[in-house]
Amino acid sequence: MLAVALPTVWLSGVGAAAQDQSQQAGQAAEQTLVWTADNSYTEYKSVPITATAGPATIVFETNESTGNTFGMTHTLTFDVSSPGYNHDVNVNILASPFDTSGGRHEVQVNLTPGTYRYYCMIPGHAGMVGELVVTSAGPTDTTPPQVSASVSGEKDADGNYVGSAAVTVSATDDESGVDTVEYALDGGAFQAYTAPVPVSQVGEHTLRYRAADKAGNTSEVRSVTFTVVAPQPKDTTPPTVSAAVAGTKNADGDYVDSATVTITATDAESGVDTVEYSVDGQPFASYTKALVVDQLGAHTVRYRATDKAGNTSAVATTTFTVVMAPPPARTPLTVTASARCVGTSAYVAVTAVNDGDVPATVTLTTSYGSTTVADVAPGKRAYQSFNARAKQVAAGEVTVTGTSIIDGEKVTTPYEAAHNAISCG
Numbered sequence: 001m002l003a004v005a006l007p008t009v010w011l012s013g014v015g016a017a018a019q020d021q022s023q024q025a026g027q028a029a030e031q032t033l034v035w036t037a038d039n040s041y042t043e044y045k046s047v048p049i050t051a052t053a054g055p056a057t058i059v060f061e062t063n064e065s066t067g068n069t070f071g072m073t074h075t076l077t078f079d080v081s082s083p084g085y086n087h088d089v090n091v092n093i094l095a096s097p098f099d100t101s102g103g104r105h106e107v108q109v110n111l112t113p114g115t116y117r118y119y120c121m122i123p124g125h126a127g128m129v130g131e132l133v134v135t136s137a138g139p140t141d142t143t144p145p146q147v148s149a150s151v152s153g154e155k156d157a158d159g160n161y162v163g164s165a166a167v168t169v170s171a172t173d174d175e176s177g178v179d180t181v182e183y184a185l186d187g188g189a190f191q192a193y194t195a196p197v198p199v200s201q202v203g204e205h206t207l208r209y210r211a212a213d214k215a216g217n218t219s220e221v222r223s224v225t226f227t228v229v230a231p232q233p234k235d236t237t238p239p240t241v242s243a244a245v246a247g248t249k250n251a252d253g254d255y256v257d258s259a260t261v262t263i264t265a266t267d268a269e270s271g272v273d274t275v276e277y278s279v280d281g282q283p284f285a286s287y288t289k290a291l292v293v294d295q296l297g298a299h300t301v302r303y304r305a306t307d308k309a310g311n312t313s314a315v316a317t318t319t320f321t322v323v324m325a326p327p328p329a330r331t332p333l334t335v336t337a338s339a340r341c342v343g344t345s346a347y348v349a350v351t352a353v354n355d356g357d358v359p360a361t362v363t364l365t366t367s368y369g370s371t372t373v374a375d376v377a378p379g380k381r382a383y384q385s386f387n388a389r390a391k392q393v394a395a396g397e398v399t400v401t402g403t404s405i406i407d408g409e410k411v412t413t414p415y416e417a418a419h420n421a422i423s424c425g
């Protein structure tokens, strides 16, 4: 048999080179191309027609199972010299049903776009020839999926989840598509994500997640952190409510002119919803601002508050009295004035009696002069007769001021009094 003379070292050499190419590509061959041969020396029994660029496993089999019942030897040899063909793959497989591989051989290659010519080298087998057309593979997906997570549930004012939370993980991949989505809760192991992850244990949680696409790209691990808090117990306690009355008080504790009532309510649980008040038996009304009560007399303000859970406090009451402001302090004087004649001269006489309880300083002023009398004792009087330096005076007015210290304050009170006209001699 001619086949016996062929150096079988070809096979091992070619196989090693092909293996290197595969490793350089950095990934396993995903396509397998199978050639078979039978008893014919004019054609292969079966051949691949096309392939995709990239790693490939080439299988060449010729034995009883492929119809080689004569024990023929064939080769699968890639042409590395004829113009117009790719020459970058050096396959040269010698096979016979009786070789150490039982006529079945495999090598790894890396195909590039173009046409390869192959043939059987055995003399007389020149008809066993064909072409393999390799087309370019699509762009390779090297981008991992986009992955994100969102947390849903009822939140409190601090942003914590009340009772429980659910984490939804989403992943998209525009190229090869999402293959797997995984998550790990609070340092646990990653596991397949199939539905939103419920978390009800009270405390802070971290859910890590990632996704891989069908090209084997895995996203970075991302994480989302959130806190679950226990649901609030039901509020059955009504608000605490109080009222403060403010204003100017007199010595009796009554409010002078008006009183201002401020109502304060607090509720530690559900919170205050409404505050109501009622003045002097009127219907309850909504409290929105401080009440100003200026009607004179005794008053009763009732008040209550309701929380958001519907608990209403007992009605509380505050009472107070509003009184009129006392009249302003005065230095009390009784003032009289009259014109008279002394001989042929006209005079205007002015008298001011101190009606108060403390000494007063009294100033008497007329058109004909002015004088001040200090320390006029209670019940005593200040008197001055002013010479008009004329035989007659017209009717007119005099002005008197009295100044005394009342309750520590200096109080000056003005008075006026009229005098008659007179003509002397």
Ligand SMILES: [Cu+2]
Pocket: 041, 073, 074, 075, 120, 121, 122, 125, 128
């Ligand atoms: Cu052959």
